[in-house]
Amino acid sequence: xxxxxxTKANFLAPVQDLLVRVEQKMxxxxxxxxxxxxxxxxxxxxSGGKRLRPALALLMGNLFLGDEERLxxxxxxxxxxxxxxLVHDDLIDGALLRRGIATLNSxxxxxxxxxxxxxxxxxxxxxxxETRSVExxxxxxxxxxxxxNGEITQLFSSRGLASRQDYERRIYAKTASVFDVATRAAGxxxxxxxxxxxxxxxxxxxxxxxxxxxxxxxxxxxxxxTIGKPVASDLRQxxxxxPALYYLEKYPQDAGMRRILAGESLxxxxxxxLIASIRESGAIQDAYYEARRYVDTSVEQMDxxxxxxxxxxxxxxxxxxxxxxx
Numbered sequence: 001x002x003x004x005x006x007t008k009a010n011f012l013a014p015v016q017d018l019l020v021r022v023e024q025k026m027x028x029x030x031x032x033x034x035x036x037x038x039x040x041x042x043x044x045x046x047s048g049g050k051r052l053r054p055a056l057a058l059l060m061g062n063l064f065l066g067d068e069e070r071l072x073x074x075x076x077x078x079x080x081x082x083x084x085x086l087v088h089d090d091l092i093d094g095a096l097l098r099r100g101i102a103t104l105n106s107x108x109x110x111x112x113x114x115x116x117x118x119x120x121x122x123x124x125x126x127x128x129x130e131t132r133s134v135e136x137x138x139x140x141x142x143x144x145x146x147x148x149n150g151e152i153t154q155l156f157s158s159r160g161l162a163s164r165q166d167y168e169r170r171i172y173a174k175t176a177s178v179f180d181v182a183t184r185a186a187g188x189x190x191x192x193x194x195x196x197x198x199x200x201x202x203x204x205x206x207x208x209x210x211x212x213x214x215x216x217x218x219x220x221x222x223x224x225x226t227i228g229k230p231v232a233s234d235l236r237q238x239x240x241x242x243p244a245l246y247y248l249e250k251y252p253q254d255a256g257m258r259r260i261l262a263g264e265s266l267x268x269x270x271x272x273x274l275i276a277s278i279r280e281s282g283a284i285q286d287a288y289y290e291a292r293r294y295v296d297t298s299v300e301q302m303d304x305x306x307x308x309x310x311x312x313x314x315x316x317x318x319x320x321x322x323x324x325x326x
Contacts, residue, residue, distance in 0.1 A: 011313040011316040012051075012313070014313055015313075018071070019055065022058070022079065026083075027045060030042075037116060041116075044086075053079055054075030054079045055075075058075050059313050063190075063308055063310040066191075073127055073131050074185055074186060074189060077130075083120055083124075085147055087105075087116060087117035088151075091104075091105040091114065124140075128185075131189060133185075146172075147174070150169070153173070154239065159239060160261050162240045167242060167245060171209060172208070174212060175209075175211055179204040179205065180205045183207075186200070202301045203318075207317070213290060216234065216241035216242050216287065217284055219233060232274075240261075243283045243284045246284075256270055288322070295318045295319060299315050
């Protein structure tokens with residue numbers, strides 16, 4: 001992969017002060033609620049995160065001169081939605097670490113973890129309502145439905161399924177839908193015309209698809225200590241992501257892959273051999289090129305957008321996504 005000369009500091013600069021206010025608004029969401037909820041939210045929000053989704057909303061909204069206060073509220077809603085999905089995802093996956101920090105479910109019971117996620121979803125919805133846009137509220141609700149439907153589909157239908165269509169639906173529901181709502185909702189609050197709104201949504205969709213493909217690549221190329229979970233954790237669960245799909249296209253008779261598709265488990269030695277084969281096959285590079293094509297499409301959507309500093313930041317953010325290392 002190419003080296004990454006871009007840093008978050010570069011493309012976040014136009015909205016850095018606004019992101020501070022987004023953080024403050026998120027941290028305030030548990031005020032006057034149960035102290036354990038407050039502590040949990042503080043733990044989750046202080047555990048890091050790139051804050052790319054709220055940055056997208058702020059950059060896109062500022063590009064089209066949207067109302068600052070409403071955009072800050074939207075950005076907080078988007079990141080709270082994302083945070084709630086992580087709480088439930090970690091519980092479903094049994095993950096004990098995220099970004100090297102203990103997950104909520106590693107410290108609390110499943111019941112308490114679920115309820116905390118529900119609380120954060122509720123606060124995210126409240127923030128979405130505070131934008132005073134019915135269109136934004138509808139879009140927010142549709143996105144939450146898409147995320148939950150995607151998780152249910154993954155649990156019951158996607159394991160052992162080597163289908164490009166299934167993969168694209170899955171990563172849209174899991175990731176790209178939130179990028180999509182972040183950008184399109186910002187466009188709605190900025191009162192852009194319908195054609196511009198479609199291009200804004202296409203930017204969010206393609207950027208989000210690229211983001212998840214890179215995540216799926218890092219699942220194969222990262223080290224467990226860095227990514228906070230076993231290498232190729234999706235494949236271990238029978239989930240076929242893009243690098244594995246490309247590998248299957250090249251080696252359809254690979255014994256290890258055929259066993260996974262049949263719902264069988266592999267011992268660690270066989271799994272290690274399969275991961276090494278995928279790494280050496282060129283499949284990861286093929287997946288990277290596909291992520292890059294999505295980003296190129298994202299950037300193409302911005303033809304005709306206002307020539308403001310936020311436009312360049314959105315370009316830089318998209319290319320940062322495909323060149324990140326973790």
